[in-house]
Every structure is written in structure tokens, then in C-alpha cells.
Amino acid sequence: MQAQECSKLDPRIRRTRHLLQDSLRHLLEEKELEEISVQDITERATLNRATFYAHYTDKFALLEEMIRVNFLQLLEKRNVRFDGTCPSALRAVILAVCDFLVDFQPSISTRQHQFGPFLQTTVIDQVRIVLLDGFQRHPVNMRASAEVIAATTSWAIFGAAREWASDSKRVPPEDFVSLALELIGPILATVA
Amino acid sequence: MQAQECSKLDPRIRRTRHLLQDSLRHLLEEKELEEISVQDITERATLNRATFYAHYTDKFALLEEMIRVNFLQLLEKRNVRFDGTCPSALRAVILAVCDFLVDFQPSISTRQHQFGPFLQTTVIDQVRIVLLDGFQRHPVNMRASAEVIAATTSWAIFGAAREWASDSKRVPPEDFVSLALELIGPILATVA
DNA sequence: TATATAATGTTGTTTACACAACATGTGATG
DNA sequence: CATCACATGTTGTGTAAACAACATTATATA
Numbered sequence: 001m002q003a004q005e006c007s008k009l010d011p012r013i014r015r016t017r018h019l020l021q022d023s024l025r026h027l028l029e030e031k032e033l034e035e036i037s038v039q040d041i042t043e044r045a046t047l048n049r050a051t052f053y054a055h056y057t058d059k060f061a062l063l064e065e066m067i068r069v070n071f072l073q074l075l076e077k078r079n080v081r082f083d084g085t086c087p088s089a090l091r092a093v094i095l096a097v098c099d100f101l102v103d104f105q106p107s108i109s110t111r112q113h114q115f116g117p118f119l120q121t122t123v124i125d126q127v128r129i130v131l132l133d134g135f136q137r138h139p140v141n142m143r144a145s146a147e148v149i150a151a152t153t154s155w156a157i158f159g160a161a162r163e164w165a166s167d168s169k170r171v172p173p174e175d176f177v178s179l180a181l182e183l184i185g186p187i188l189a190t191v192a
Numbered sequence: 193m194q195a196q197e198c199s200k201l202d203p204r205i206r207r208t209r210h211l212l213q214d215s216l217r218h219l220l221e222e223k224e225l226e227e228i229s230v231q232d233i234t235e236r237a238t239l240n241r242a243t244f245y246a247h248y249t250d251k252f253a254l255l256e257e258m259i260r261v262n263f264l265q266l267l268e269k270r271n272v273r274f275d276g277t278c279p280s281a282l283r284a285v286i287l288a289v290c291d292f293l294v295d296f297q298p299s300i301s302t303r304q305h306q307f308g309p310f311l312q313t314t315v316i317d318q319v320r321i322v323l324l325d326g327f328q329r330h331p332v333n334m335r336a337s338a339e340v341i342a343a344t345t346s347w348a349i350f351g352a353a354r355e356w357a358s359d360s361k362r363v364p365p366e367d368f369v370s371l372a373l374e375l376i377g378p379i380l381a382t383v384a
Numbered sequence: 385t386a387t388a389t390a391a392t393g394t395t396g397t398t399t400a401c402a403c404a405a406c407a408t409g410t411g412a413t414g
Numbered sequence: 415c416a417t418c419a420c421a422t423g424t425t426g427t428g429t430a431a432a433c434a435a436c437a438t439t440a441t442a443t444a
Contacts, residue, residue, distance in 0.1 A: 011238055012401065012430055037391060046203055048432050053393065204400055204431065229421060240402045245423065 017055055019045040021066045024059070033063070033115045060118065067122040071100055075130065082134030087181060089134070090188075093127060094157050094180050098173045101165040120158065128154035131188075142188065153187050160184065209247055211237040213258045216251070225255070225307045252310065259296070259314040266292055267322065274326030279377060281326065285319060286349050286372050290365045293357040312350065320346035323380075334380065345379050352376065 023045035027036050038059055042049045056062045080092045105119060131150040135142075142149055160180045164170050215237035219228050230251055234241045248254045272284045297311060323342040327334075334341055352372045356362050 010402065010430070011240070015238055016431080038393090039391070046207060048203070049392090050394080050433075051431055054430080058392085202399070202432065208401080230423090231421070241422090242403075242424080243401055246400080250422085 013055075016045075016047060016051060017065070019047060020052065020055065020062055021069070024062055024066060028115070033059070033118075063115075063118055064122050067104070067119055068126055070104065071096075071123055071126050074100055080130075082130050083138065087185060090185065091177055091181055093130060094161065094177045094184070095173060097123065097127060097157055097161040098164060098176065101161055102173075105165065120162075124154045124158045127157055149188050153184060156184050156187060205247075208237075208239060208243060209257070211239060212244065212247065212254055213261070216254055216258060220307070225251070225310075255307075255310055256314050259311055260318055262296065263288075263292055263315055263318050272322075274322050275330065279373060282377065282380075283369055283373055285322060286353065286369045286376070287365060289315060289319060289349055289353040290356060290368065293353055294365075297357065312354075316346045316350045319349055341380050345376060348376050348379060 020041060023041045024036070027040060027044060036059065038052050039049060041059065041062070042052050052062075056065070074096055075093075078092065078096060080089075080096055082089045082093060100123065101119075105116075128150045131153055132146055135146040135150065157180070160176075160183065164173075164176045164180075170176065212233060215233050216228070219232060219236060228251065230244050231241060233251065233254070234244050244254075248257070266288055267285075270284065270288060272281075272288055274281045274285060292315065293311075297308075320342045323345055324338055327338040327342065349372070352368075352375065356365075356368045356372075362368065
């Protein structure tokens, strides 16, 4: 059901998944997730409904992949690698989450029922993986296991970013990231 | 190789042909037709080269269909039916050809080698068919066979429209059509 | 309660596409 | 002339998508 080096995958599969993701993206601009049926998605994608089930178990799986891929593409585009525990690496990750939320969730207030939680868990999980990957490639002494640090940090980042993004009179993202960094940085500060 | 009620055609076939036509359309905005290979077309369409040959014999066949479909869609959109020999029906046809040339051939001077002749024969042939179809559904006495009248008229329309379209200081299309109508109308005037 | 409507999943068969391989042709460069 | 690079067509085999059909579940409506 999953990735397998997106690049060397059958073009028909890539195209089909892309069509489904595009379809859902557009439908979400018109309707709530609850109002969107698999039928709707495949119709707009000019695909058969049975084909959908060959790729995803339900619309939530599609949404999950969509969010995940989009977020990773944003990181990729900005060359965010988390190659160390220096503040600048963390800064880039936080900024990416902030910008992603603004892009992807333009009407956060109207998207509370099923969409919000999905975005949340998916983004947090990706951030967690990015952090964990960074810790493993650049090991440092820490007050707790890398897993706990990564989990705590990723939730903190999302929580901060979400609060900022939902503020109608929010400050510029760069300014906010500096503030967030002061709060979040200490979580992964190495022992003296 | 051909249509078969576009609507009840396998979606995969419709999608493939649409992708190929889109691809060629975009490539023509960057290169000359001579510089475009089947390889280029299928690459941009994310299709296999062999698939191209399952649909078209060569890039000219693709171009032919592309022009034909686009022109017919323009007629469709304007509800041009040529339901009679009255001047207004002919006016609509001439106007459609004028607008199509302006849309489709923005840089006529740079497209002379292979592209121009193809556009030409394809559009003329479609106009001829539209006229012939109109004659058959609304028969009238004429000075010559419907075939000869239709052929002569279609070439005259294209010739006039092309001359107008290639004029950098051309008058508005509506004005030109009135003039063209005076020249072309007499071709299909019925006997007294 | 019955029943209509609509969505979800699943299955088997048919058709279209991907791909590698090969033959052929053509122009450029040594 | 050789040969390198590249484009055109074609073929056989494997895989993905289309489609109809069916069972299931849920939500209305009479």
C-alpha cells in the first residue's frame, strides 16, 4: 500500500494517486471532509471507485498521505534536514510547520470535525520522525531517550505553531519562531 | 483509431489522449513542431512511448485531432449549427474561424513550416463538413452540387480569415466578418 | 415496520498501459 | 568509412485500471 521509492514506481500508480490527492484537495476547498464521499473523489479524479480501494483503505488514508507528502515536499524544497541540534536547524523546522499550517489550513475554524485532528497527528508524526532521524545521525547526550525528546518536541512545536496560526492578529512567522525557539529549545538542550 | 462517441469511451483512453494533446499544446508554446519528438510528447504526458503509437500513427495525427477537437469545441460552445443558409448562420461560422485563428496561432509568422499547413487543412475540412451537414439537413436549390459549394465556401472563409488574422493592424473581428460576408455570401446564394 | 436511497467495501473478468527489447533509419563527428 | 547518438516504429509479457455485480450498512421517508 505504501511508497517504495516513489521514483521507481509504475507511472500508472503515481498518476492515479496524484489524481486522487488532487481531487481531494479541490473538494476540500468546497466541502467539509464529512460531506465528501469516495464516490465524489473518484468522480472528480476520473477514476473508478474500485480503483480507489486498490490504493487506500478509506478517505482518511488518502488524506493522511496527502498531508504527509505535502509537508515533506515543503521540507525538501527548503532543504530542511535537521542535521544537528543547533538552534538554526530547529528554527527551520518550526518555521516550516508555521508556514504549512497557514497554507494548508486557511479556514481552521471551519475544519474542526475530522480534518483538524488528522492534520495534527500527521504533521506531528512527521516532525517527530525528522527530529528522531536527526538525533540518530548526530547523536548527542540527552536528559532522556531520543524518542521521548522527539515526541515532546514535536508536540510542542505543533502546539505553538497552531496557537500562532489560529491568531487572526498574528505576528510575522519569523518573529514568532524566535519566541517559540526560546520555549522549545530547552527541551532538547544537552546535559552540561 | 477514432472517436466512437467520446462520452462512452473507456476513461483510460480519454485520459491518455487528453494528456497527449495537452502535452503537445504546451510543447508548441516552447518549440517548433519540427523540434518536438514523440519522446518529448510522451515524457511530458507521463506516458510510455509505445502507448502513443497505440493511439496515433505519428505526431501529425495527434496535432490533427487536437486542432479538430478544439475547433469543434469552439463551435459547440457558441452553439454554431449552420441550421440554414441565412446570413447569420454563415456569419457565426466565419467569426468562429477568425477567433480560432487568433487564439490558436498567436505567432503565425514563426509557425510556417509544418504547423501552418496542418492547421489550414484541418480547419478547412471541418468547416466544409459543417456546411455540408447544414445543406443536407436544410436542402436548397443551388447553382452547383452541395459538395462543390461547401468546398469553395470553406476555402474562401479560411483564406479571408487567415488574411485578416495575419494583419497586425487588423480591424475588430465583427467588422471584418461583415465585409467577408459580402464576398462569401454570394457563393452559396440560391438560384432565383 | 417496511422500503427506498445512498454509500461502502469486495470480487472476477476484460481492456489498456508500462516496459524492455529489437529493428530500422538518419544525421553528426572522428 | 565507421560509429556514435538519437528518433521512429513494433512486439510480447506483466501489471493496473475499468466495469459490472454483489453484499453490507446506514439514513431517510411512507
